[in-house]
Amino acid sequence: MTEAYSTPMARRLPEGGGPAAGHPTPASETGGSLPGWDLSDLYRGADDPALVADRDRADAEARAFRERYMGAVSDLDGEGLGAAIAEYERISETLYRLMSFAQLRHATAQTDAEVGRFYQGMHEAVTEISSHLLFFTLEINQLDDDALAARLKAPAAAAYAPWLRDLRMFRDHELPEAMERLLHEKDVASRSAWVRLFDETLAHMRFDIDGQSRTVTEALDQLSDSDRARRETAAKAVGKGLSGEVRLFAHIVNTLAKDKQIDDQWRNYAHPMAARNLANQVEDSVVDALVSAVKDSYADTAHRYYAMKARWFGLDKLATWDRNAPLPDAEDRRYSWDEARDTVLRAYDGFSPRMGDVGRRFFDNAWIDVPPRPGKTSGAFAHPTVPSAHPYLLLNFMGRTRDVMTLAHELGHGVHQVLAGPKGVLLADTPLTLAETASVFGEMLTFRAMLDAETDPRRRRTMLAGKVEDMLNTVVRQIAFHEFERRVHTERGEGALSEERLNDIWMEVQAESLGPAFDFDDGYRVFWSYIPHFIHTPFYVYAYAFGDCLVNSLYAVYQSGSVPGFQDKYLEMLAAGGTLRHRELLAPFGLDAGDPGFWRQGLGVLKGFIDELEQVA
Known part of the structure; x- marks a missing residue:
C-alpha cells in the first residue's frame, strides 16, 4: 500500500468538531479569553x-x-x-x-x-x-x-x-x-489537491444571517439556538450558501469517488468499503451486523424520540432546523471555558486519577486551540503528531453543552494518543473503529458525572434529551451518512452523479433514518455537501457508531462492577495502541464485537434513555 505521510486525525463532525502565528485569540461569548x-x-x-x-x-x-x-x-x-x-x-x-x-x-x-x-x-x-x-x-x-x-x-x-x-x-x-x-x-x-480545494472553499464561505457575515461554524452553531426563528434563518442561509457551491462540491465528490473506484479495481478490492474495513481491522460481517442493527433500530430510536420531541414543541412535524434545538423549557446554558475544563477533568478524575492527570496536561500546556475564528477548519479533531512530541486538540468552542461533550470527546482521543505514544510511530496508531472508543467513553463519563450532580428534574430531562440527541447523532446519523456514501460510491460505478441525484440520495437516507416526524425543506437537500468525512476519509463515519455501541457495552460492564480492576484494564487497553485487535482488546471485559447480540446490547442503552424520557415526560 502507498503511504501518505500525513499523520491521521481523529475528527469530529462540525455539527454535533499560543495560537497559530498571526491569529489573535478572541474572547468567548461566555466571557474571558480562549486559549490557543x-x-x-x-x-x-x-x-x-x-x-x-x-x-x-x-x-x-x-x-x-x-x-x-x-x-x-x-x-x-x-x-x-x-x-x-x-x-x-x-x-x-x-x-x-x-x-x-x-x-x-x-x-x-x-x-x-x-x-x-x-x-x-x-x-x-x-x-x-x-x-x-x-x-x-x-x-x-x-x-x-x-x-x-x-x-x-x-x-x-x-x-x-x-x-x-x-x-x-x-x-x-x-x-x-x-x-x-x-x-x-x-x-x-490528484486526491490531496481535491481535498484541499474542498477544505479551503468551505473555509472561505460566508453565510449572510440577519445582515451579518458568518462562517460555517457560526452558522451551524445557530441551528442549536433556542429561538426557532433564528434557527430557521440560519438553516436557510446555510442551504442557500451551499447551493451556490454545490456544483463544485458535486464535482469533488464525483472525482474522488471515481479515483477511489480506479484504485479499488487495480488493488482488487471486492467492494467500495473493503479497503476501509481492512484498514480498520474489522471483518465485513461485523460492519454489516452493526449497520443492520442500527437500521433495524431506526423506528425504536430516532423515529420514536423525534415524534416525542415534536409533541414537546407542540408541532405536528419538526423542521430540519428543530433537530438539534434545545427543549422548549430548557435553559440556554452557556459554559465558560474554565467551567467546561473543570467539568471534564472532574469526570476523568472520578474514573481514574491517572486518566485525569494525563488529560490535565493538555490544559496546563498550550496543546489545545479553542476559539472559532475566520479561516479555521470547522468541527474538531485530535492530532497525535509524533510520540516524541504530544497530541494537539482543535475545537471551535461556543460554550454550549454539546461543546463540553466535544471537549470530553477530543480529550479522550488525546489521552488515548498519549498513553499509546510509547509504542512508537509504527505501533501506536489504532484503527478508526478503536480510535473512537476512548473519545466516546470520555463523553459518557462526563455526561454521567453531570447527570448525577443534577437534582432539578427539569434540568435532568434536558440533559437526558441532550444525551439522546448526541447518541442519535453519533449512531443513527452516522449510519445514515454511511448509507449515503455506500449508495454514492455504488452508483458512481455506473457513471457520474448529478447534483440532483446526490441531493436525492441524501434526502432518501435522511427520511429513512430520521422518520416521519420531520418535514424536510428544499434547502436541506444540499446539506450533504459540507460533511468533511465524505471527502477526507471515505467510509470513516461508521466508526462513530461502532465506537458508541462498543462504549455503551463497555460502560455497562464498568457500572456492573463485574470486572475487578476495570480502570487499570481500560487504560492498558488504550496503551496497547495498534498492537492488539478488537477481539483481544475486548476479551478482558467479556465482550465480543463479533457476537450479533453485541450491537443490540449497545443500542439498548440508547433505547433505555428514550424509555426514561417517555416516563419523565
Whole structure:
C-alpha cells in the first residue's frame, strides 16, 4: 500500500468538531479569553532552521536507506530486519513531525495564502522523500510466511510483529513498486489537491444571517439556538450558501469517488468499503451486523424520540432546523471555558486519577486551540503528531453543552494518543473503529458525572434529551451518512452523479433514518455537501457508531462492577495502541464485537434513555 505521510486525525463532525502565528485569540461569548495552541514543541515557525534541517536530513537518510536496502530485504536475517525497520521508523517519525506541523498550522489559517503555500510545499517535499521508502514494505510483503516467521524469532524483529501482521493484510492489494511510487507522488496533484480545494472553499464561505457575515461554524452553531426563528434563518442561509457551491462540491465528490473506484479495481478490492474495513481491522460481517442493527433500530430510536420531541414543541412535524434545538423549557446554558475544563477533568478524575492527570496536561500546556475564528477548519479533531512530541486538540468552542461533550470527546482521543505514544510511530496508531472508543467513553463519563450532580428534574430531562440527541447523532446519523456514501460510491460505478441525484440520495437516507416526524425543506437537500468525512476519509463515519455501541457495552460492564480492576484494564487497553485487535482488546471485559447480540446490547442503552424520557415526560 502507498503511504501518505500525513499523520491521521481523529475528527469530529462540525455539527454535533499560543495560537497559530498571526491569529489573535478572541474572547468567548461566555466571557474571558480562549486559549490557543503553541506549535513550537514541533517547530518554532515555518522558517525554523530545525525544520529545514529535519527535511534535508530525512531526504538524505531516505535516499541512503533505499540505496542500502532496496532489493536486499529478503537477504536480511531477523536482527538485520529489525534494525532496518527501526531505521524506517525513525525516518518516518521525522516526516510525520514535518507534516503534523504543516497540517496544524494550516488548520487554523485555511484562508491564508502564505500558510497554504507552505502546507502545499511541505506536502510535496514529504511525499517526494517518502517515495524513496515505498519499496521497503513491498519487499517485506514479498517474503513468504515461513521466511518471515523465522526472522521473527529474533527480538529486534519480534518487537515489530504487530506492525508486520497489519502490513501483511494488504499483500494481495499491492501493486509493483514503480506503480506504487507513481501513485504516491501524484497524490499531491490528484486526491490531496481535491481535498484541499474542498477544505479551503468551505473555509472561505460566508453565510449572510440577519445582515451579518458568518462562517460555517457560526452558522451551524445557530441551528442549536433556542429561538426557532433564528434557527430557521440560519438553516436557510446555510442551504442557500451551499447551493451556490454545490456544483463544485458535486464535482469533488464525483472525482474522488471515481479515483477511489480506479484504485479499488487495480488493488482488487471486492467492494467500495473493503479497503476501509481492512484498514480498520474489522471483518465485513461485523460492519454489516452493526449497520443492520442500527437500521433495524431506526423506528425504536430516532423515529420514536423525534415524534416525542415534536409533541414537546407542540408541532405536528419538526423542521430540519428543530433537530438539534434545545427543549422548549430548557435553559440556554452557556459554559465558560474554565467551567467546561473543570467539568471534564472532574469526570476523568472520578474514573481514574491517572486518566485525569494525563488529560490535565493538555490544559496546563498550550496543546489545545479553542476559539472559532475566520479561516479555521470547522468541527474538531485530535492530532497525535509524533510520540516524541504530544497530541494537539482543535475545537471551535461556543460554550454550549454539546461543546463540553466535544471537549470530553477530543480529550479522550488525546489521552488515548498519549498513553499509546510509547509504542512508537509504527505501533501506536489504532484503527478508526478503536480510535473512537476512548473519545466516546470520555463523553459518557462526563455526561454521567453531570447527570448525577443534577437534582432539578427539569434540568435532568434536558440533559437526558441532550444525551439522546448526541447518541442519535453519533449512531443513527452516522449510519445514515454511511448509507449515503455506500449508495454514492455504488452508483458512481455506473457513471457520474448529478447534483440532483446526490441531493436525492441524501434526502432518501435522511427520511429513512430520521422518520416521519420531520418535514424536510428544499434547502436541506444540499446539506450533504459540507460533511468533511465524505471527502477526507471515505467510509470513516461508521466508526462513530461502532465506537458508541462498543462504549455503551463497555460502560455497562464498568457500572456492573463485574470486572475487578476495570480502570487499570481500560487504560492498558488504550496503551496497547495498534498492537492488539478488537477481539483481544475486548476479551478482558467479556465482550465480543463479533457476537450479533453485541450491537443490540449497545443500542439498548440508547433505547433505555428514550424509555426514561417517555416516563419523565
